[in-house]
Each structure stands twice: as structure tokens, then as C-alpha cells.
Ligand SMILES: Nc1ncnc2c1ncn2[C@@H]1O[C@H](COP(=O)(O)OP(=O)(O)OP(=O)(O)O)[C@@H](O)[C@H]1O
């Protein structure tokens with residue numbers, strides 16, 4: 001009996017931790033001239049959750065990431081990070097500093113620099129490449145880079161020029177450049193695009209390792225990949241949320257089958 005007095009509030013706390021949203025979007029509208037890219041879009045991501053966003057080309061998935069990162073200011077709507085940080089009032093730099101990191105659809109690494117140098121620059125988040133490279137890393141920063149090199153299996157290539165890497169290795173490096181900044185919320189736009197089957201399988205495992213400690217939003221077309229990694233799936237279509245739930249739920253949704261998955 002007495003036990004329950006103590007365990008109950010603790011359980012409630014844990015329940016709160018895992019269901020509190022790290023990101024909450026409410027009725028976001030974005031129009032480019034008269035074209036509505038996002039319409040009354042609402043969604044949330046829980047702390048430690050891995051949300052996959054799927055949907056046909058042009059559905060608004062990348063635009064959604066542009067809104068979260070401050071690249072595109074919506075015409076209306078609200079966006080809160082970590083419950084009470086109003087993203088609408090922050091610049092892209094401030095949003096990144098607040099702990100939201102993004103990987104773009106195409107890899108954008110510094111090809112002329114080594115893998116290690118790319119990670120150092122990303123970590124210091126400095127606009128000037130050369131001041132970053134001259135500044136010395138703390139032991140902690142170096143440990144973090146080593147950890148990321150190992151996690152992404154780039155250790156042996158640390159001193160190789162990034163331009164010499166395969167497409168998949170560049171994708172991994174760019175994910176590493178995100179991880180060294182230790183963001184709380186990671187936004188990844190088609191991270192498995194162009195990866196080999198083995199690389200896709202490996203990176204899926206990496207994402208599962210990151211979930212829990214980090215919250216993730218992953219845009220992906222590869223349903224096998226989504227199936228492996230997603231806690232929850234949101235389907236976008238013509239700038240609106242068409243369906244939400246487990247992958248199994250959305251795959252069984254008639255509208256989703258019609259507009260995206262096919263029969
Ligand atoms: N800056 C812009 N100006 C005008 N139209 C834009 C702009 N950015 C995006 N759009 C349009 O908004 C729609 C949504 O684009 P978005 O890139 O978000 O789609 P997506 O879901 O990421 O597609 P994909 O799967 O092809 O990457 C598209 O019709 C696109 O042409």
C-alpha cells in the first residue's frame with residue numbers, strides 16, 4: 001500500500017517526460033504567392049520520439065523543416081520548442097543554438113577539407129572556416145568527435161579529404177556534423193537517399209540508438225527504412241496532414257493508399 005504512494009507520482013513523472021512535446025506546431029500556413037505549400041498544419045513530436053514524415057513529392061515536407069528552422073516564416077500559426085520557446089520569434093541561428101539541428105536533402109560537406117576538419121567546423125559552429133581550424137579543441141570536444149567518428153564508421157577516414165568519400169560516406173559525415181553539435185531535436189531530410197542497402201540498414205540502427213536521447217523528425221520515401229525506425233508516422237499531402245499513427249495504421253488508410261502508397 002505504502003509503495004503505491006511513492007511509485008505513483010514517479011510513474012506520472014516518467015509518463016510526463018515521454019509525452020511532453022519537444023516540438024508543437026499549430027495551424028501553420030505557408031503560401032508562395034497564391035500557392036499554398038502548408039495549410040493549417042498541426043503536429044507534435046514527443047521528447048525522445050522518432051517521427052517519420054512521409055508523403056508524395058511536393059507535399060510540403062521540406063517546407064515543414066524550413067518553417068521549424070526559421071528559414072521560412074509562416075503566414076500564420078504557432079511553433080513551440082521545448083514547451084515554451086516560441087520559434088516564430090527566433091532567427092535561424094538562434095533556433096540552431098536552441099538545439100534544433102538539420103540535415104538537408106543533399107549532402108553539403110566541405111569537399112576540400114578532411115572528415116575531421118568538417119566535424120571540427122560543425123562543432124564550433126563558426127562562420128569562418130579558418131578561425132575554426134586554428135582554434136584548439138577541448139578534450140571534451142575531441143572525445144565527442146571520436147565518438148561520432150566511431151558511431152558513423154568514419155574513424156579510418158578521419159584524415160581523408162571529404163571530396164574523396166562515397167555518396168553514402170558523405171551522407172554519414174553530414175549526419176556526424178549534426179551530431180557533434182549535440183542538438184536535442186534532429187531534422188533529417190531523406191537521409192537514406194542514395195545509400196546502399198547495407199548503409200541504409202546501418203544508419204537505421206544509428207537512428208534507433210539516437211532516439212530516446214534525442215528527438216528526431218525524419219523525412220523518407222523508403223518504406224522499409226520507415227518501418228525499421230519510426231515510433232510514429234505522419235503523412236503529408238498537399239500541405240496538410242492526411243493521416244497519423246503507426247506505419248501499419250497509415251498504410252491501411254484508404255486515402256493514404258490512393259495518394260501515396262498506391263494499390
Ligand atoms: N521558395 C518557394 N517558392 C515557391 N514554391 C515553393 C518554394 N518552396 C517550395 N515550393 C513549392 O511548395 C511545394 C512543397 O515543396 P517541398 O519542397 O516542401 O515538398 P517535399 O514534400 O519536400 O517534396 P520532395 O519529396 O520532392 O522533396 C512544392 O510544390 C514546391 O514547388
Ligand SMILES: [Mg+2]
Pocket residue numbers: 061062063105189
Ligand atoms: Mg523535400
